[in-house]
Amino acid sequence: MKKPSEDKSADVEFIVDFGGEPRKVTVEFATGLGDLSFVQAWQQTLGMNPQPDQLDAASFAQVARERFIADSGIGQHYLACAEDFRERVKHDSQCEIGAFILLRCDWFPACEIIGMCHFRRTWSNNIVVDYLGIHPLILPSSSPQGPAPKKVKGVGTALLCFVSRIAVANSCECIWGEATLISHGFYERNFVLEKVQDLFVIPREKFTVFAAKTLDWQLQKDVNTMNMHAVEELYAVEETHPPLVGNRASMGGSKRQLIHHFLDLPRHTQEEIAQMLGLLEDGDREILDDQWLGVLFKRVEQAGKLHDLWNEIEKRHEDGEPENNPFVA
Numbered sequence: 001m002k003k004p005s006e007d008k009s010a011d012v013e014f015i016v017d018f019g020g021e022p023r024k025v026t027v028e029f030a031t032g033l034g035d036l037s038f039v040q041a042w043q044q045t046l047g048m049n050p051q052p053d054q055l056d057a058a059s060f061a062q063v064a065r066e067r068f069i070a071d072s073g074i075g076q077h078y079l080a081c082a083e084d085f086r087e088r089v090k091h092d093s094q095c096e097i098g099a100f101i102l103l104r105c106d107w108f109p110a111c112e113i114i115g116m117c118h119f120r121r122t123w124s125n126n127i128v129v130d131y132l133g134i135h136p137l138i139l140p141s142s143s144p145q146g147p148a149p150k151k152v153k154g155v156g157t158a159l160l161c162f163v164s165r166i167a168v169a170n171s172c173e174c175i176w177g178e179a180t181l182i183s184h185g186f187y188e189r190n191f192v193l194e195k196v197q198d199l200f201v202i203p204r205e206k207f208t209v210f211a212a213k214t215l216d217w218q219l220q221k222d223v224n225t226m227n228m229h230a231v232e233e234l235y236a237v238e239e240t241h242p243p244l245v246g247n248r249a250s251m252g253g254s255k256r257q258l259i260h261h262f263l264d265l266p267r268h269t270q271e272e273i274a275q276m277l278g279l280l281e282d283g284d285r286e287i288l289d290d291q292w293l294g295v296l297f298k299r300v301e302q303a304g305k306l307h308d309l310w311n312e313i314e315k316r317h318e319d320g321e322p323e324n325n326p327f328v329a
Contacts, residue, residue, distance in 0.1 A: 133245075
């Protein structure tokens, strides 16, 4: 079932290829933890013997989810719709803006979400693609013990086309990110870059061309054969070089560790800590889990109690480090 959208203008449709047939997909912005439940579904499809790129796709989705939780928990603004980008920059030209986009459909048998991308606008108005993943079952598998792949083409292309259009609409200078061993060829060939290794940097003139790609093949009765040929070339490159972005390492930093360890604790323990620090208020137990983190951490920072919070969380967490408190008392 499609989730309700707060702003229908946030939804953008593309066409992908599913077994040789055109199928609609929709780009949506994730705005809360409820939108990210697909991560577990992706992991459950891996089976006992996943291929490295399938494992990467599921891992990138997991780390992107952790990034979203950590950054939104410490006040990072995330886009709820494409128009929100320009409004934020209008008020602060050097603001950093996060975005977590999902590619949703109602026809893929394993999951409604078949692609995801976490990206950011930097203070200098560039776009950083932190993580890009495709449903593991879409990626090829050479192992007879692994899950059988599903023939879907164009998922990564659609996500990157959308990101490119965001960059064009907001006069960004470049798009950059960390390519994987299997994906560097996608960026090199489809963005016409001289050489891509572990880092791709796409200048404005290159992503502007990519943003203009017409990915609406077979939507109309009169198919543009020239456009069809161009789209098939895009898909062929993606099939050989799935455009995965990121690495499996968890986000570092003391505040992110604090947030991750806090989220690992059960809700009643979180509330016990809040009460011990004098930060629990009437009605807090009615706050939903995906809102509770932001509410509490805002109070902690206003009260100047990060040092105390570290002590209480870390001594309760199985991997806690209460003796390494980085925050000043």
